[in-house]
Amino acid sequence: MTVVCGTDFSTNANEASQIAARIAQRRGEKLFLVHVVQPAPTDPAGDHNDFLISSASTALENTAAELRALGIIVETDAVIGSPAHEIVAHAPDDTTLFVTGARGHSRAAHWLIGSVAERLARIVPHPLLVVRHAHDLNRWLDGVRDLDVLIATDFSVVSDYAMNRASLLGELGRCNADLTYIEDPPADYQFYGIEGPIHRRPSPLLEEVLSKELTKRAETLSWCRNVATHTIFTFSRPTSRIVATAENQRADMIVTGTHQWRGVSRIWHESISQGVLHATSANVLCVPYAESATAEEATSEAPRSQSAEALPR
Numbered sequence: 001m002t003v004v005c006g007t008d009f010s011t012n013a014n015e016a017s018q019i020a021a022r023i024a025q026r027r028g029e030k031l032f033l034v035h036v037v038q039p040a041p042t043d044p045a046g047d048h049n050d051f052l053i054s055s056a057s058t059a060l061e062n063t064a065a066e067l068r069a070l071g072i073i074v075e076t077d078a079v080i081g082s083p084a085h086e087i088v089a090h091a092p093d094d095t096t097l098f099v100t101g102a103r104g105h106s107r108a109a110h111w112l113i114g115s116v117a118e119r120l121a122r123i124v125p126h127p128l129l130v131v132r133h134a135h136d137l138n139r140w141l142d143g144v145r146d147l148d149v150l151i152a153t154d155f156s157v158v159s160d161y162a163m164n165r166a167s168l169l170g171e172l173g174r175c176n177a178d179l180t181y182i183e184d185p186p187a188d189y190q191f192y193g194i195e196g197p198i199h200r201r202p203s204p205l206l207e208e209v210l211s212k213e214l215t216k217r218a219e220t221l222s223w224c225r226n227v228a229t230h231t232i233f234t235f236s237r238p239t240s241r242i243v244a245t246a247e248n249q250r251a252d253m254i255v256t257g258t259h260q261w262r263g264v265s266r267i268w269h270e271s272i273s274q275g276v277l278h279a280t281s282a283n284v285l286c287v288p289y290a291e292s293a294t295a296e297e298a299t300s301e302a303p304r305s306q307s308a309e310a311l312p313r
Helices: 011-027 047-070 083-089 107-113 116-123 134-141 157-165 185-191 204-218 238-249 264-268 272-279
Strands: 002-006 030-037 074-080 095-101 128-131 147-153 175-183 226-233 253-258 283-288
Touching (some): 002 011, 011 030, 011 047, 011 095, 011 134, 030 083, 047 074, 083 095, 083 116, 116 128, 147 157, 175 204, 175 238, 185 204, 226 238, 238 272, 272 283
Parallel strands (some): 002 030, 002 095, 030 074, 095 128, 175 226
16 A cells, blocks of 8 residues: 655655655555656757656655655655646555645745645545644654544535545544534525525524534544534635634644536536635645545535435425
8 A cells, every 4th residue: 555745845845755654654555755847848859857857866766765764665756747647647556645745836836826735636536635734743643642633524425425534544643523514504494494584693493403413423433532513604605614613723634525526517616625725724634535436426416415314394
């Protein structure tokens, strides 16, 4: 089994590589380090690209030599192309986890070309850990502190799958979870069959049902030492409330599922995972539902889980 980590040798990327190595060590897996060289726009002979690949290969081997001190197998590869696509394309078949730094380049570059982390989240076939605060993760892996995790749920099969796959964190160290549901009043009223006008305050009946749903899911989080549940009533964008809640709770990590909408679907469906990755300052674990779904399921609507039952009228 393999943990894959993309690096551009920036400070943030080097910290992510260290975290990836420690996770591989803890899980008894090997580490695959990959660096992607973006091709030179004018290099018909390919000489400059060859030079970049050679330089990157040397830098990768130097990094790998340091990480092998942890007693793990580290393999490397330097390739040419688009970073996110090539990282996934060259990942070994036995990959279990992708790890990347949040942003290796300047914020200005991020606005121009987008974050590699955000692009990876759209296409990875397995969970993606985006490292922003390596210091907190290192202290957690050292057993010095617990990891406080906010798990965002909407009771869909996508978020339920993400919640279950997040158990990999419990295999690495002590965790506490805050299972948070962001209410969408119009959708919730329709799904649970609540009639009448929608007020700008929570419906007691809806709150009771949502509390039961959250409690049911919280009972499955046996890998957490402590589990809290919250519902947040809002008419604003759910992404902003998830990020704000994580900041208020001082969460070390946000766990979110991703449907990986593509093409026209991305235009019509708001991506919670993309919004969280773009706005939060916390570490993020993105779990693709496609990891467990058939191709047909992965491109269809994400329904409520069967356990989320409508209210009797």
